[in-house]
Amino acid sequence: MDYNFTATDLDNFTATGSINGPVLAAVFALEAVVGFIANIIVLSITLYQRKPFKQPSTIFFTSLILSNLLDALVYLPMTTVATGAEEWIFGSTFEQRKATCLFSGVIFWFILYVTVAVLAAISFDRCLFIVKPYFYKRFMKPWVALIIAVIPWxxxxxxxxxxxxxxxxxxxxxxxxxxYITFENNMGFVIFRFATLFTFIIVIIVTSIWTFCFTRRFIRDQSAIAGESVYHVKKMKLFGIFGSMLLAYVICYGVSITIGIISAAVTFPHEVYATGMFVFQFSIIATPLIQSYFRPDIVDSLKSFKNFVYTQIKRQRYSPPSPIRLQTQHKF
Incomplete structure (x- = not known):
């Protein structure tokens, strides 16, 4: 495949602008490390318990965790090293640098598409669970959820x-x-790619609205029967884990996408693009934190670990002295 690049384009792999590369690289590295630790904790607890995998939703949430780990282990490290070096250093020749650069760009888009696709699957799963619970119980088996989760990848x-x-x-x-990868010489491929992405987004919007309307009506009807009750606070749970994750992704991705759209007409300084990338990558930290807050299996495990640590500390602090220690103190 001819990319129409020449050897003189090696200069394109040197950073431009006034950004402090080492400082920005430290920020990216911090995101990668914190994101890796948070995601690996959630994944380890899920794999250790095994029982949560009997719930289809856990399979979809784990798919998001795997996407985050791909980002933290592959894309962010390459970006961090290049940012700190202020040069794309992966490869000794132009062809090698071009190949690794394209690989990094493809990984970036792959993670974005997979994340949106999995969110669409979660939104559909939640909608089916609430709107058609009997059909959901009969149809959505763990192996079905696994197939649905693997197909987008x-x-x-x-x-x-x-x-x-x-x-x-x-x-x-x-x-x-x-x-970043750019698209050249085939508008059909560009349209196909973005049509696929917009299809996932439409699924999220339609199923989310349907779920909200159905659940709101159900709660209203139940309230009319039962009268005023403290149980009205359950309305707040309509947002739940999916709403929280969706909000996090809208904020993290929305900033970067908005900057990208506006930059078609306005030229921003590199600091603006760097800020957009920082906010974009923060999603790999937000997702496991949200899952840790809402998922009962993760919450219970973290509480058990916390109680275990607290008990050990308390035992060490207040444990009575051993006989050997008492004899030693008596001699002195």
């Missing part, structure tokens, strides 16, 4: 590989640290 991987087999074409852009 496979489809999106195939979509991302299309330019490498002749459908569409990738270019690259490197300014201050992250490598």
């Amino acid at each position: 496979m489809i999106i991987a195939l979509i991302m590989m299309l330019p490498f087999v002749g459908f569409g074409e990738y270019g690259y852009q490197f300014d201050y640290g992250p490598c």
Whole structure:
């Protein structure tokens, strides 16, 4: 595949602008480390208990955790090193740098698409659970949820590989640290990609509105029968884990996407793009924290661990002295 680049384009892999590379790299590294620790804790608890995997929702939430780990272990480390070095250093020749740069850019888009696709699956799962509970119990088995969770990863991987087999074409852009891919010479591929992304977003919007309207009506009808009650606070739980995660992703992704859209008409300084990337990557920290707050299996495990640590500390602090220690003190 001909990218129409020459050896003189090696200069394009050197950072431009006034951004302090080492400082920004430290910020990205902090996000990667904290995100990795938070996600690996949630994943470890889930794998250790095993029982939560009998719930389809756990499979979808775990798929999000795996997407976050891919970001923390592959994309962010490459971006952090390049930002700190103020140069794309992965590769000794132009062809090698071009290949690793494109790989990094494809991973970025892959993570974005997988995340949105899994959110769409969670939204559909929640909608079916609330609107059609009997059908949900009969249809949504763990193996069905696993298939639904795996399919987006496979489809999106195939979509991302299309330019490498002749459908569409990738270019690259490197300014201050992250490598971005650009789309060239095939508008059909661009339209297909974004149509796929918008389809996932439409599924989220439609199923979320349907779920909210149905649940709101159900609570209203029950309230009319039961009268005023303290149980009205349950309305607050309509937002729940999915609403919290969706809000987190809208904020984290929305800032970066808004900057990208506006930049088509307005040229921003690199500091603005760097801020957008920082907010974008914060999602890998927000997601496991939200799951730790809402998922009963994670909450119970964390509470048990907290109580265990507290008990051990208390035991060490207030334990009576041993006979050997008493004899030693008596001699003195």
